[in-house]
Amino acid sequence: MARQAPQSAAQPVPKLKGKVLILEARFHEEITDLLVRGCTAMLDKSGVRHERLSVPGAFEIPGAIKFALNMYDGFVALGCVIRGETSHYDYVCGESARGLMTLAIEHNVAIGYGVLTVDDREQAIRRADPKQLDKGGDAAYACLRMIELKGRFLGGRNA
Numbered sequence: 001m002a003r004q005a006p007q008s009a010a011q012p013v014p015k016l017k018g019k020v021l022i023l024e025a026r027f028h029e030e031i032t033d034l035l036v037r038g039c040t041a042m043l044d045k046s047g048v049r050h051e052r053l054s055v056p057g058a059f060e061i062p063g064a065i066k067f068a069l070n071m072y073d074g075f076v077a078l079g080c081v082i083r084g085e086t087s088h089y090d091y092v093c094g095e096s097a098r099g100l101m102t103l104a105i106e107h108n109v110a111i112g113y114g115v116l117t118v119d120d121r122e123q124a125i126r127r128a129d130p131k132q133l134d135k136g137g138d139a140a141y142a143c144l145r146m147i148e149l150k151g152r153f154l155g156g157r158n159a
Contacts, residue, residue, distance in 0.1 A: 011141065013042065013045045013046050013141070013144070014046055014144040014145060014147070014148050015046055015047050016046050016047060016048045016073075016144060016147055016148070017047070017048065018048055018049070018072075018073035018074070018147065019048065019049045019050065019051070019071075019072050019073055020043055020048050020049070020050045020051075020072060020073060020074045020075065020076060020140075020143060020144075020147075021050070021051050021052075021053060021065075021068055021071070021072040021074075021075050021076070022036065022039055022040070022043075022050055022051065022052045022053070022075075022076045022078060022140075023053050023055055023061045023064050023065060023075060023076065023077050023078065024036055024052060024053065024054050024055065024078050024079065025055055025056070025057045025058040025060070025061055025077075025078065025079025025080070025115065026054045026055070026056065026057075026079075027056065027057040027058070027079065027080070027081075028079075028080040028082065028121075028124065030125075031080040031116065031121075031124045031125065031128045032078055032079060032080060032128075034125065034128035034129050034130065034136065035078040035079075035080070035114055035116070035128045035135060035136035035139070036052065036078060036136060037130050037136065038128070038129075038130035038134040038135070038136030038137035038138075038140070039076050039078060039112075039114065039136035039137060039139060039140040040140075041130060041137060042136075042137040042140035042141055042144070043076075043140050043144070046140075046144050048073070048074075048144065048147075050076075051072075053068075057079065057081075057092065058077075058079040058080075058081050058092055058093070058096040058115045059092050059095060059096055061077045061079065061096060061099070061100065061115070062077075062096065062099025062100050062102070062103055063099070065077070065100070065103055065109065065111070066103060069103075069107060069109065073110065073147050074109070074110035074111065074112070074143040074144070074146060074147045075109065075110070075111045075112070075143065076111070076112040076114060076136075076139050076140050076143045077096075077100055077111060077112065077113055077114055077115055077139070078114040078115065078136055078139060079096075079114070079115045079116070080115070080116040080118065080124050080128065081093050081096075081115065081116065081117050081118070082118055082119070082120065082121065082124060083117075083118065083119045083120075089117075093115075093117045096115055097113070097115070100113060100115075104146075108150060108154060110143055110146035110147040110149075110150050111142075111143060111146065112138075112139035112140055112141070112142035112143030112144075112146070113139055113142065114135050114136050114138070114139025114140075116128060116135060
């Protein structure tokens with residue numbers, strides 16, 4: 001299989017002021033560390049300030065964002081859910097994604113989605129590694145673009 005470049009690699013990095021909160025689901029720490037590395041590199045390129053907050057798993061990310069809604073210009077959700085033998089995987093993936101989408105739509109929140117949903121550890125590493133698919137960088141880029149769009153259409157600090 002040919003190696004793909006990260007989606008964000010071909011795009012200019014938005015230069016922004018403001019602050020972003022990175023939410024790290026620490027259940028698969030090695031994978032999350034790779035995601036964070038790509039994410040922080042992208043945020044550093046943009047000039048935006050950022051903080052990190054650990055949460056137990058992907059399911060908890062939407063709740064943590066809701067707690068911090070008015071304190072940040074955007075959020076990057078990072079984590080990894082690896083398919084197991086039970087339906088737990090489906091519930092965690094679906095509810096985490098639904099919770100993040102609900103926040104984005106109902107509260108006009110700029111969110112970059114970097115929760116990997118994979119079949120095995122090898123898939124996760126390939127997607128998380130900044131030298132491979134860099135999904136952490138892609139999630140940060142998505143957050144930055146959504147902050148730009150929010151400023152354009154709704155006004156605010158980054159307009």
